[in-house]
Amino acid sequence: MMLGYLLARAGVDVTVLEKHGDFLRDFRGDTIHPSTLELMHELGLDAEFLQLPHQELRSVNLSLNARMVPVADFSRLPVHSRFIAFMPQWDFLSFLSDKARQYPNFHLLMQTEMTDLIRQNGRVVGVRATSPAGELTIDADWVVGTDGRHSRVRKQAGLPVQDFQVPIDVLWMRIPKDPAQTDQALGYIDRGQFMVLIDRHDYFQCGYLIPKGQFDAIKQRGLAALQDTIVRMAPFVGEHIRQLDSWDQISLLTVKIDRLRQWYQPGLLCIGDAAHAMSPAGGVGINMAIQDAVAAAHYLAEPLLNGTVSEAVCQRIQRRRLLPVRLIQSAQIFVHRRIINGQNASVPAGFVWALNHIPALRRFIGHMIGMGPRPEHIDRLH
Numbered sequence: 001m002m003l004g005y006l007l008a009r010a011g012v013d014v015t016v017l018e019k020h021g022d023f024l025r026d027f028r029g030d031t032i033h034p035s036t037l038e039l040m041h042e043l044g045l046d047a048e049f050l051q052l053p054h055q056e057l058r059s060v061n062l063s064l065n066a067r068m069v070p071v072a073d074f075s076r077l078p079v080h081s082r083f084i085a086f087m088p089q090w091d092f093l094s095f096l097s098d099k100a101r102q103y104p105n106f107h108l109l110m111q112t113e114m115t116d117l118i119r120q121n122g123r124v125v126g127v128r129a130t131s132p133a134g135e136l137t138i139d140a141d142w143v144v145g146t147d148g149r150h151s152r153v154r155k156q157a158g159l160p161v162q163d164f165q166v167p168i169d170v171l172w173m174r175i176p177k178d179p180a181q182t183d184q185a186l187g188y189i190d191r192g193q194f195m196v197l198i199d200r201h202d203y204f205q206c207g208y209l210i211p212k213g214q215f216d217a218i219k220q221r222g223l224a225a226l227q228d229t230i231v232r233m234a235p236f237v238g239e240h241i242r243q244l245d246s247w248d249q250i251s252l253l254t255v256k257i258d259r260l261r262q263w264y265q266p267g268l269l270c271i272g273d274a275a276h277a278m279s280p281a282g283g284v285g286i287n288m289a290i291q292d293a294v295a296a297a298h299y300l301a302e303p304l305l306n307g308t309v310s311e312a313v314c315q316r317i318q319r320r321r322l323l324p325v326r327l328i329q330s331a332q333i334f335v336h337r338r339i340i341n342g343q344n345a346s347v348p349a350g351f352v353w354a355l356n357h358i359p360a361l362r363r364f365i366g367h368m369i370g371m372g373p374r375p376e377h378i379d380r381l382h
């Protein structure tokens, strides 16, 4: 959506396909990072955007065996909004799509699922899709795969993938809460278990980590056992959690970290999770996808306008984004090996001491989460 908006703003005729009829998915996370808020500022949209209901997270705390440990501090970031805005992603996407629709050269096709790449002489020249009106084909000078971590574009393109095994999956559920209850930690580690609680005003979006492939075994132990574990980690969810009375209210989200060796081929580019699936560790995947979109718009807009887009342009995009993506994915792999590996979540004592006593470390982590390495800027677009 961000790439579609930026290209339309630059004058390019652009069509965005979304297979669902709305943006009401809750599997993507809700984080609008300081770097994204800064982009909104550079686009002149931040004041209006921040009118939408959201919560502001200025630092991140972890509850470690019931003791609060400060992890990340955003208070000194070199941006206008020094916080992560927690906002349902459907609000963010609706906002962006409304702005993009102001350009007559922007087209958003909802309930339209890309099914096939169309090729001519070894080059991608468009896509086939299904929609409620039937099958359609869309010709394109260039196709950009932005279809997430189960990307069909990437599969159809046959681009080679490097898979970094991740030992965890996530159980994703809503736990009702009292709206007045605030100021909880974001992450919880207790007796080797790890969980995230995202405050969505009248409920917590809960992400509970399990070892990969263990969902059936957890089900066999029964819902009450899972509820007890969660209450042990966060006693304040109390009796609310008993309202979860069926496994149907709990989704299994598969976590992966992988990366295409080459993000492009003639007529095609992949960005975001389609190019490099991110784990939820650090809650940075959305930020990376948006940064990719800004870089892609920067390099693609002019060549698309004057008909000179080529693989060399895409190579520049991959080169520009590879270092930040590599650094963040390496940090996620490290976190999954050493801290949250599905079997026994724990933080080394020396690291806990450093988090408690070295403010610069918390600011560094805040920078990596809030901005990411080498953040992109709108003013680089013409």
Ligand SMILES: Cc1cc2nc3c(=O)[nH]c(=O)nc-3n(C[C@H](O)[C@H](O)[C@H](O)COP(=O)(O)OP(=O)(O)OC[C@H]3O[C@@H](n4cnc5c(N)ncnc54)[C@H](O)[C@@H]3O)c2cc1C
Binding pocket: 017, 018, 019, 020, 027, 028, 029, 030, 031, 112, 113, 114, 115, 146, 147, 148, 149, 151, 152, 170, 172, 207, 253, 254, 255, 256, 271, 272, 273, 274, 277, 278, 279, 280, 282, 283, 284, 285, 286, 287, 289
């Ligand atoms: C459990 C979990 C929690 C996470 N929490 C966070 C978090 O809190 N913060 C964070 O920054 N990151 C989080 N992440 C990572 C984050 O979700 C991704 O990195 C990010 O969403 C990638 O954005 P994207 O636009 O590339 O793909 P997506 O957000 O996955 O978007 C892809 C879009 O393409 C559409 N689509 C798919 N296939 C087709 C098709 N064939 N035709 C048409 N449309 C199609 C989908 O419906 C979807 O709208 C989490 C990941 C997981 C697994």
